[in-house]
Amino acid sequence: MSPVQVLDVKHSLLGKTPAELKEIAAGLGLPAFTGNQVAYWLYKTGVTSFDEMTNISKQARKLLDDNYSIGISEPEKVQVSSDGTKKYLFRTKGGKFIETAYIPDEKRHTLCVSSQVGCKMGCLFCMTGKQGFQAHLTAGEILNQLRSIPERKLITNVVFMGMGEPFDNLDAVMRATELLTAEAGFALSVRKVTVSTIGIVPGMEHFLKNSKCNLAVSLHSPFDEERRRLMPIQHVYPIKEVIDTINKADLGKYRRVSMEYIVFKDVNDTQRHVKELARLLNKTRCRINLIRFHKVPGVPLEGSSDETILAFQRALNDKGITTTLRASRGLDIDAACGLLSTKTLVKQENPDY
Amino acid sequence: MIKKPAVKLSEAEVLTNDEIAPSVFLLTLRRDFDFVAGQVLGITLDPAEDARLYSIASGSSEPSIKILYNIKPGGKLTPPLSALVPGNKIWVTVPFGNFKPDNGPAYWIAAGTGIAPYLSMYRSGYGEQKIIIHGGRTPQSFFFSDELSQAYGDRYVRCCSGARSEGLYHGRVTTYLQSLDNLPADHKYYLCGSAEMVVDCREILLTKGIPYNNIVAEIYF
Numbered sequence: 001m002s003p004v005q006v007l008d009v010k011h012s013l014l015g016k017t018p019a020e021l022k023e024i025a026a027g028l029g030l031p032a033f034t035g036n037q038v039a040y041w042l043y044k045t046g047v048t049s050f051d052e053m054t055n056i057s058k059q060a061r062k063l064l065d066d067n068y069s070i071g072i073s074e075p076e077k078v079q080v081s082s083d084g085t086k087k088y089l090f091r092t093k094g095g096k097f098i099e100t101a102y103i104p105d106e107k108r109h110t111l112c113v114s115s116q117v118g119c120k121m122g123c124l125f126c127m128t129g130k131q132g133f134q135a136h137l138t139a140g141e142i143l144n145q146l147r148s149i150p151e152r153k154l155i156t157n158v159v160f161m162g163m164g165e166p167f168d169n170l171d172a173v174m175r176a177t178e179l180l181t182a183e184a185g186f187a188l189s190v191r192k193v194t195v196s197t198i199g200i201v202p203g204m205e206h207f208l209k210n211s212k213c214n215l216a217v218s219l220h221s222p223f224d225e226e227r228r229r230l231m232p233i234q235h236v237y238p239i240k241e242v243i244d245t246i247n248k249a250d251l252g253k254y255r256r257v258s259m260e261y262i263v264f265k266d267v268n269d270t271q272r273h274v275k276e277l278a279r280l281l282n283k284t285r286c287r288i289n290l291i292r293f294h295k296v297p298g299v300p301l302e303g304s305s306d307e308t309i310l311a312f313q314r315a316l317n318d319k320g321i322t323t324t325l326r327a328s329r330g331l332d333i334d335a336a337c338g339l340l341s342t343k344t345l346v347k348q349e350n351p352d353y
Numbered sequence: 354m355i356k357k358p359a360v361k362l363s364e365a366e367v368l369t370n371d372e373i374a375p376s377v378f379l380l381t382l383r384r385d386f387d388f389v390a391g392q393v394l395g396i397t398l399d400p401a402e403d404a405r406l407y408s409i410a411s412g413s414s415e416p417s418i419k420i421l422y423n424i425k426p427g428g429k430l431t432p433p434l435s436a437l438v439p440g441n442k443i444w445v446t447v448p449f450g451n452f453k454p455d456n457g458p459a460y461w462i463a464a465g466t467g468i469a470p471y472l473s474m475y476r477s478g479y480g481e482q483k484i485i486i487h488g489g490r491t492p493q494s495f496f497f498s499d500e501l502s503q504a505y506g507d508r509y510v511r512c513c514s515g516a517r518s519e520g521l522y523h524g525r526v527t528t529y530l531q532s533l534d535n536l537p538a539d540h541k542y543y544l545c546g547s548a549e550m551v552v553d554c555r556e557i558l559l560t561k562g563i564p565y566n567n568i569v570a571e572i573y574f
Contacts, residue, residue: 120548122555122572124565130556132549168574200574202403228451232551232570235452236393236406298556300565353464353488353514353526353550 012071012093013064014042014147015140015175018184028063036184038064043185046152048072071140072148075100085330088149089342092117092141096134097342098163100145101335102155105327110157113145114340115173116164121198123218123231125262127296127334128163131343137164139175146186158188160195161216163340167195167203174206177213190214191254198233199242208249216289217242219259221268222276230267239280247283257286262293262338263309265302274312278319287322294328294336362400362444367437368417374493377466378435379410382418388448389413390477391470391571394420395446398433404446405430406574408545410469412476421469421496452571454479457541462554464488464526464546470571471545472497475504484508488526488550490515526550530557538562545571 013021021042022035034056041053050061050070075088076097086102094117101112117134119126145162146155158180160166166173173195179185180193196216197204207215219239221227228234246257259281263269277288290313293303304312309325316323328336369381388394390413395404411419424431437443454474461471461483468487474480485505489495495511502509512529513521522529527550536542542558544551551570558568 118548120572120574122548122551122570124555129548130552132547132552224451229566229568232572233574235571236450236574238451298559300559351464351514351525351547351549352490352494353512353546353553 010067010069012069012138012140013038014071014143015138015179016042017175017179017182024068025060028060028067030060030063034060039184042070042147043179043182043187046147048074048148072144074148079333079335081330081333081335083329083332085333085335086151087330087333087335087340088145090141090145090148092135092137094135097345098137098141098145099335099340099342100149100162101330101340102149102151103329103335104151104154105329108156109151109154110159111146111149111151111155112159112162112340113142114162114164115142115160115166115169115176117342118346119164120168121165121231121233123198123233125220125230125264125293125296125299125301125338127339127341127343130296130298131341131346134346136169137172139172139179142172142176143179143186146180155188157192157194159193159216161337163342165198165200167197167200167207170203170206174211177211181213191256194256194258196260198231199237199239200233201237201241201245204242204245205249208245208251212252212255214256214258215246216258216260217246219261219277219288222273222280226268230264243280243284246286251285257284259286259288260291261288262291263304263312264293265304265308267301269304269308269312271315274315274319277316278321281321287324288316290323290325291337292326292328294331294339296338362395362397362404362446364442365418365445367439367441367443369439370435370437372435373496375491376424377494377496378422378424379496380420380422380434380437381411382420382443382445384416384418386447387413388418389453390473390479391452391454392448392450392473393452394418394448396420396430396434397444398430400444402429404444406450408452408467408469408473408571409448410472412473412478415476421466421472423466450571452543452545452569454543455541456481458482458537458539459541459543460484460486460536461543462486462526462530462545464550465494466496467545467547467550467571467573468496469545471543472501475501480504484510486510486512486526486529488512488514488529488546492516492518492521495521527553527557530554530561533561536561536563538564538567541567541569543569543571546573548572
């Protein structure tokens with residue numbers, strides 16, 4: 001007889017706010033403070049089962065276990081780069097796969113999380129884009145990428161720069177950022193959480209209004225036509241509209257906005273681009289983060305030389321725009337920027353073409 | 354969760370809402386605005402909810418707006434949308450987007466309801482020097498094929514992945530594209546469909562020597 005697979009249909013608790021956990025406790029006939037206790041175990045400790053929540057009565061633990069799952073799943077695989085970067089592979093509840101990158105750098109330990117399985121945006125230069133879109137992640141699945149790894153306690157920064165477009169999965173991402181930064185959640189500072197978007201304007205408006213976390217925008221070209229060829233989203237939300245959205249928002253005193261800019265040889269690395277970037281960002285309080293292009297198979301783009309990138313950086317700094325160059329990390333395990341992909345694990349289901 | 358900010362919406366009256374193929378509907382709305390062929394319209398039944406984007410399928414000189422949509426089972430919008438009858442009102446954004454045609458030679462490549470912007474372009478007078486390649490699962494997936502067959506003849510190719518039928522290429526759009534030799538590198542290649550369809554087609558075109566500058570992609574976001 002073949003083994004029967006039991007599907008986990010119970011709702012997960014990871015991803016619930018403390019207020020929701022209190023309601024859940026009340027719904028089970030438990031005192032409200034049990035909700036607070038569960039929140040503590042979920043977000044402040046490393047326990048992976050209800051049984052380990054030792055300050056909750058045995059009876060209450062059984063009730064919780066009978067009705068809910070804790071929602072924590074260990075990564076299925078980890079690859080380690082020679083530079084210390086790690087790439088984790090997770091299986092989602094729906095049986096699909098995502099990747100997460102852990103990037104240690106002296107005192108700074110950054111976790112690059114995914115928000116979707118695959119991505120709809122189809123940017124020409126991105127490996128994730130090449131696998132198409134398979135599913136949205138829940139807030140619990142986003143948080144699990146932090147909660148379940150051994151480096152959980154070391155993490156100082158979380159960036160939503162893994163697989164997927166965060167603002168195409170707005171509700172789950174907002175909930176995840178809320179729990180990452182809540183005192184009763186993971187209690188990270190809002191200045192240590194960055195959400196990176198291709199520039200989905202309605203999502204940006206909502207995020208800028210309702211979150212204090214940092215924002216990063218994939219800019220890559222200040223010219224409409226050129227950006228359109230690299231990033232189909234430009235047809236729908238042109239970069240000028242994206243920048244206007246930032247300019248109109250109240251950024252507060254500390255929120256950091258950065259413009260991500262992959263430097264492509266002979267495409268977007270000229271003086272003309274420096275001038276247009278300076279013009280485009282004239283009224284925007286932001287910095288530019290230059291990124292080396294990491295070659296993606298079949299993509300007819302090349303990265304600029306370090307000499308060109310450094311000259312480009314100097315020229316932007318001379319124009320008064322603080323411009324940094326991001327170090328490439330985890331290249332030998334395909335964990336670097338734009339390289340996360342689980343395409344080989346995707347089962348194609350009834351495509352319409 | 355906090356509600357999303359209101360976007361600028363206005364009411365539009367439903368004129369017709371017909372099922373033109375299994376689970377595929379053509380919605381006709383009273384037209385109160387101008388648009389350019391290839392643009393999208395945000396649609397919602399509840400102004401507190403996000404508007405979903407749909408390509409306009411009608412020509413820019415037609416008296417009404419036409420939207421092609423398929424029912425997403427369990428979706429918030431399309432099942433109730435399909436129940437609307439003439440006289441009902443829905444909420445729409447102003448048309449926007451820059452997936453615009455030009456008069457030069459081009460391939461218009463679509464999957465499923467991704468044919469909509471090309472219908473709009475054709476009906477708006479941009480149909481000259483175009484070749485249409487449309488992919489679908491069943492012989493019923495080729496919406497408006499009478500109109501397009503008549504206008505394009507052999508320059509209109511229907512790729513049916515799920516069944517064999519006379520006049521249809523049996524296989525996926527990607528298989529058909531792969532089979533083509535000597536694709537002109539100086540033509541434009543428009544792609545409209547799901548992310549998977551667009552990235553797969555784009556990869557094939559790039560391997561066949563089409564410069565990425567000549568590939569224009571619109572993805573169903």
